[in-house]
Every structure is written in C-alpha cells, then in structure tokens.
Amino acid sequence: MGPWWLLHVDLDQFVAAVEVLRRPELRGRPVVVGGDGDPTRARQVVATASYEARAFGVRSGMPLRAAFRRCPEAVFLPSDPPVYEAASARVMATLRSFPVRVEVWGWDEAFVGAEVADPWALAADLRRAVLDKTGLSCAIGIGDNKTTAKIAARFGKPGGIYELTAGNWMAVMGERPAGELWGIGPKTAAKLTELGLHTVADLATADADALRARFGPRQGAWLLVLARGLGDTEIVTEPWIARSRSRETTYPRDLTDREEIAAGVAVLARELGAEIVGAGRRVTHVAVKVRFASFYTPTRVMKLRDGPTTDVAVIERAALIVLEKFRLDRPVRLLGVRVDLAMDD
DNA sequence: TCTGGGGTCCTAGGACCC
DNA sequence: TCTGGGGTCCTAGGACCC
Ligand SMILES: Nc1ccn([C@H]2C[C@H](O)[C@@H](COP(=O)(O)OP(=O)(O)OP(=O)(O)O)O2)c(=O)n1
Ligand SMILES: [Mg+2]
Ligand SMILES: [Mg+2]
Numbered sequence: 559m560g561p562w563w564l565l566h567v568d569l570d571q572f573v574a575a576v577e578v579l580r581r582p583e584l585r586g587r588p589v590v591v592g593g594d595g596d597p598t599r600a601r602q603v604v605a606t607a608s609y610e611a612r613a614f615g616v617r618s619g620m621p622l623r624a625a626f627r628r629c630p631e632a633v634f635l636p637s638d639p640p641v642y643e644a645a646s647a648r649v650m651a652t653l654r655s656f657p658v659r660v661e662v663w664g665w666d667e668a669f670v671g672a673e674v675a676d677p678w679a680l681a682a683d684l685r686r687a688v689l690d691k692t693g694l695s696c697a698i699g700i701g702d703n704k705t706t707a708k709i710a711a712r713f714g715k716p717g718g719i720y721e722l723t724a725g726n727w728m729a730v731m732g733e734r735p736a737g738e739l740w741g742i743g744p745k746t747a748a749k750l751t752e753l754g755l756h757t758v759a760d761l762a763t764a765d766a767d768a769l770r771a772r773f774g775p776r777q778g779a780w781l782l783v784l785a786r787g788l789g790d791t792e793i794v795t796e797p798w799i800a801r802s803r804s805r806e807t808t809y810p811r812d813l814t815d816r817e818e819i820a821a822g823v824a825v826l827a828r829e830l831g832a833e834i835v836g837a838g839r840r841v842t843h844v845a846v847k848v849r850f851a852s853f854y855t856p857t858r859v860m861k862l863r864d865g866p867t868t869d870v871a872v873i874e875r876a877a878l879i880v881l882e883k884f885r886l887d888r889p890v891r892l893l894g895v896r897v898d899l900a901m902d903d
Numbered sequence: 904t905c906t907g908g909g910g911t912c913c914t915a916g917g918a919c920c921c
Numbered sequence: 922t923c924t925g926g927g928g929t930c931c932t933a934g935g936a937c938c939c
Binding site: 572605606618663664665666667740741742743744745746843855856857858859860861 | 930931932933934935936937938939
Binding site for chain 2: 592603604605620621624625626627664776777803805806807808853896
C-alpha cells in the first residue's frame with residue numbers, strides 16, 4: 559500500500575492508431591482520419607492525424623483540403639466511430655482488470671486512482687497491458703489530482719510516463735503559457751493577457767479580486783486553483799449517464815428550400831429518436847440548430863409540454879415546431895437536432 | 904483551406920410568483 | 922402605490938474539450 563495516486567491514461571493518435579491496427583501496412587506512414595476520407599471535398603475536417611502526418615503540420619480540426627495541401631502523400635481515411643467505440647471499450651476493460659478505480663473520460667482517456675507505493679510501476683504495467691491486449695499505445699500521467707495527472711500525460715506523449723505533482727508543478731509549469739492549462743481556451747487566454755497574465759505563475763499569483771472582477775466569482779476562484787496545480791481527486795467509477803444526444807449534418811451544398819430544410823430536420827429527429835428509444839432513455843427537450851452560410855448559428859429549444867417522451871413521432875413533431883422559430887430566408891449549411899434526456903430513469 | 908461532429912457546464916435575462 | 926427584493930423556471934448563448 560501507499561498514498562493515493564491519480565493517473566491519467568490517454569491513447570496516442572487514437573483514431574489513427576485504430577485505423578493502423580486494421581491496416582498494419584499503414585504503420586509509419588502519415589495517416590489522416592476525417593469526414594468521408596476524400597481530401598478533395600470541402601466542408602470536412604481532420605479528426606486526428608498520425609504523428610507522421612503531424613510532422614507536416616496537420617492537426618485535428620483542420621480542413622481536410624488544407625491537410626491534403628500540407629501532406630498530399632498521406633493516407634486519408636473516413637471516420638468510423640463504431641470501430642473507435644469498440645476499441646475504446648477494450649482499453650477501458652483492460653484498465654478495469656487492475657485493482658484500481660477507473661473513471662472513463664471520453665473516447666480515449668481515463669483517470670485511474672490507486673493506493674500504491676510505486677505509481678511508476680503501476681503506470682508501466684497499465685501501459686504494457688493496454689498495448690498487449692489492444693495493440694494501442696498510450697501515455698500515462700502520474701499526478702496528485704486530475705489537473706496534474708492530465709497535464710502530466712501530455713508531457714508523457716508519445717507512449718511515455720511523466721510525473722507532475724505539487725513538488726514539481728511550478729518548476730515545470732510556471733513559465734508556460736496559462737492557455738496550456740486544461741479549461742483555459744483561446745478566449746480566456748486572451749482575457750488573461752489583457753490583465754497582463756501570461757504564464758501559469760502569473761495566474762497563480764494573480765490578485766484574486768482582480769480575477770473575480772473580470773471573470774466572476776466562480777471562474778475567478780477556479781482559475782487560481784487551476785494555476786496552482788490543485789484540482790479534483792475524486793474518481794467516479796459509475797458509468798456516465800449522458801445528459802443529451804445530438805445529430806447534426808453539414809451539407810455539401812447549402813439548403814435554400816424550406817421543404818428541404820424541414821425534411822432534413824425530420825430525418826435527424828427520427829434518427830435521434832430511434833437511438834434514444836434503443837437506449838431506453840426519455841426525452842425532455844428538443845433543440846434545433848441552424849448554421850447559415852454566414853456561420854451565424856442560432857439554436858432554439860423547447861421543453862416538451864406533456865413531459866418526457868420515448869415517442870419518435872413526438873420528437874419529430876417537436877423538432878419541426880422548433881424549426882418554425884427560425885427565419886429561414888438565408889442559405890443553410892448545417893442542421894442539427896439535440897435532445898436533452900431525463901436524468902431520473 | 905474557409906471553418907466536422909459529439910458532447911458538457913456555466914451564465915444571464917425575462918417571466919412569473921411570493 | 923410608481924416601488925422593493927428574492928426564488929425558480931425557462932431559453933439563448935458562450936466557452937471549452939475530445
Ligand atoms: N478536435 C478533435 C479532437 C479529437 N477528436 C477525436 C479524434 C482523436 O483521435 C480522439 C482523441 O483526441 P486526443 O486529443 O486525445 O488526440 P489523439 O488521441 O488523436 O492524439 P494524442 O496522441 O495527442 O492524444 O478524439 C476529434 O474528433 N476532434
Ligand atoms: Mg489521445
Ligand atoms: Mg484524449
């Protein structure tokens with residue numbers, strides 16, 4: 559036994575690695591996964607790129623055509639979520655086969671809590687087991703809370719182990735940009751810069767009142783905690799219950815016809831409805847999202863008046879009623895439907 | 904090179920009630 | 922009467938992450 563440690567496991571180049579598993583001849587080549595895999599078509603982006611492709615500057619979220627320009631010799635593959643889901647489940651099962659607490663956090667990562675004397679030995683064993691059982695490589699961060707463990711895994715990439723705790727937090731992170739912290743994105747980073755706060759150390763020693771004035775009481779306090787390398791230590795092992803489910807489509811060409819738009823929403827609503835019924839969940843709200851060609855993207859939502867439903871027809875009808883709230887006099891590039899789910903069943 | 908799809912959580916303002 | 926707070930529900934949007 560020993561103290562409690564918090565580890566973060568994050569798979570390397572996850573969806574690209576899963577593709578390489580089923581096509582071993584791709585190993586060592588630049589691989590780009592995204593959209594339908596055709597890098598000449600617009601309105602598609604990179605889900606992930608193998609490290610070989612990243613060497614050419616290809617990144618998640620980049621338009622597929624931009625990736626093609628940067629790396630025409632890459633192998634472009636369509637995204638195949640069910641296969642990634644299955645691979646993810648094998649990884650999580652492997653982690654859970656150890657005498658540890660496991661909190662799944664998305665497709666390709668998990669927090670692991672364990673009371674051990676030697677967290678490095680545990681991390682090495684976990685890494686080895688995941689590789690042996692699934693063929694997938696991962697990095698593991700060793701920390702004293704979720705903040706440190708998560709960032710440690712980043713330093714471990716690819717395929718390594720790194721330890722970040724209160725002992726080395728400031729030495730390692732102090733001079734790095736505050737935007738590298740998990741939860742600080744571009745907008746928050748820009749606001750911090752306006753306050754003259756550039757590094758993690760700047761933020762960690764910032765005036766609490768100034769932060770609260772700029773960010774509000776909650777976020778202001780949280781930013782300080784984050785920059786000091788503090789964070790949650792609780793591992794929730796219970797399976798995650800989804801709060802919502804959504805389906806959206808960017809069309810290859812804009813829709814302009816009202817009937818066509820309504821038909822698109824109906825299709826999405828029915829697909830979603832079928833999945834919900836399959837999952838045995840009840841729907842409380844139905845939301846519709848419309849992205850116009852300008853990229854203006856309003857959302858409208860309706861709480862179901864007659865209470866939670868499992869009726870696909872009710873969901874579809876609600877989506878079409880919500881669609882009425884939009885002025886559809888401009889070209890539409892994306893339609894989406896989201897359902898919020900009852901949390902008490 | 905114009906900008907995917909699937910999620911979560913937080914905030915703010917108006918309605919409505921006391 | 923010309924003036925209050927507070928609480929809760931509801932919707933819209935922002936921000937972030939994988
Ligand atoms: N904008 C993004 C980011 C990620 N993903 C998907 C594809 C990734 O493979 C997976 C995991 O995300 P990570 O951030 O963990 O990235 P990778 O696992 O691909 O690479 P890394 O080795 O850096 O973790 O999530 C996505 O579809 N779109
Ligand atoms: Mg990963
Ligand atoms: Mg990840």
